[in-house]
Amino acid sequence: MGPRFKALSARFGLLMLTLPLSGCGSIPWFGGEKDPTPPTELTEITQQVGVTRLWSDRPTRGSDERRLYLVPALAAGKLYLADARGRVLALDAGSGREIWRRETKYAFSGGPDVSGEALVLGTSQGDLVALSPQDGQELWRASLGSEVLSIPRLTDDGKVIVHTLNDSIYAFASGTGKELWRINYPAPVLTLRGSSTPLILPDATIVGLSGGKLVKIDTQEGIPLWETVVTRPHGRSELARIADLDADPILIGNTLYVGTYNGDLAAVDATTGDVLWRRELSAHAGLAADGSGLYVADSSDQVWGAEIADGGGRWKQEALRYRQLTAPALIGSYVVAGDFDGFLHLLSKGDGRIVGRTRVTKKAGITARPLVQGNRLYVYAEDGTIAALTLGAPAASKSLLGFKRAGQPATASPEATKAEPPR
Helix, strand or coil: CHHHHHHHHHHHCCEEECCCCCCCCCCHHHCCCCCCCCCCCCCCCCCCCEEEEEEEECCCCCCCCCCCEECCEEECCEEEEECCCCEEEEEECCCCCEEEEEECCCCEEEEEEECCCCEEEEECCCEEEEECCCCCCEEEEEECCCCCCCCCEECCCCEEEEECCCCEEEEEECCCCCEEEEEECCCCCEEECCCCCCEECCCEEEEECCCCEEEEEECCCCEEEEEEECCCCCCCCCCCCCCCCCCCCEEECCEEEEECCCCEEEEEECCCCCEEEEEECCEEEEEEEECCEEEEEECCCCEEEECCCCCCEEEEECCCCCCCCCCCEEECCEEEEECCCCEEEEEECCCCCEEEEEECCCCCCCCCCCEEECCEEEEECCCCCEEEEEEECCCCCCCCCCCCCCCCCCCCCCCCECCCCCC
8 A cells, every 4th residue: 555655645745534544554655765656757849839928926925835726716807816825916917917915814725716796715724705806805704614625616696605625515695605505425534635616507516526426406505406426436445445526527518527536537417417428537636628529637647638429538648647737728729737847738639749838937836727718828836926828839949848958959749649548
């Protein structure tokens, strides 16, 4: 169990025990063992897509070197950010100019989401906090009793839906903070430290849970409409039985696409909850999808392109293994993901080749999925760096790491292999 447990701790930060765990006399990542899954070293590539930095700044202190779910939120031309020490601010999305800043007492850990009336965030102390989007003034606070490591979501009919680390789901009135309903789901003995962000539909909410379960809840009444087990926990040890659905569900048409750790990539009918197909593929960071395909970063940080109709594999990119990739984002013809060393990687959606790369920061990793707005990318790093980027023609002197060594031509871009995810 030692090397695998060590790899898990490096990849996902901490595991959450929901009950005391006995029989573990030593924890291997505190020792001097060699990392059994070292990150793949980057090699120079031909920069086929140029990345232009429009502006960048370091206005917050980021995540305090913890794996949190702090992401940028965009609304009405403003970009909202929060950090783990209580700072919240709004920037002009076009220029990066600071509009307002608030220093609060909260250790923010999830969010924000924003509407015209409220900016909502979760905290490590188990609070849901609503602030004014105009100036950051606190509107209300609600106690949840468990840490929030997902994004609280605002609905069009004035609710906030939040999923806590202990698999409780709440609804609050966004204007007053009044609790409207809650559902408590039992968590397994051992889970990964994370939880999926609720997906808000016109009349319902979709949430992925620990233990491989996906649920659909009536947003108005707080009543479960269906529950589906995407992956059943299996294995002899509690570690082997981790089957968390922490990747945020995605809806295309009437089909939900989800991925579980130690489990499956699956498509689920959003109306009935029936599983349409499954492919054995362990995923944790997340997935992206559009009408043309599915794109998944698996638990070994291999990136897959798959058919949306049945999950059949198109290609697999192995050159980024164990680089702790973010959930992928899609922009134009490209799949984009950040890594533990501050790099942003661009892959071709068609064949998985790495066609571009840039480094957002040299001081920290990137854990938040890049935010796409039109032809612009916003990337938020763990040290508080925020960068606005756009794609275009490559600069003649650029290759892999933002430079080209004198006298050395760039090598060809790493090719993806044609691959079928295991059944």
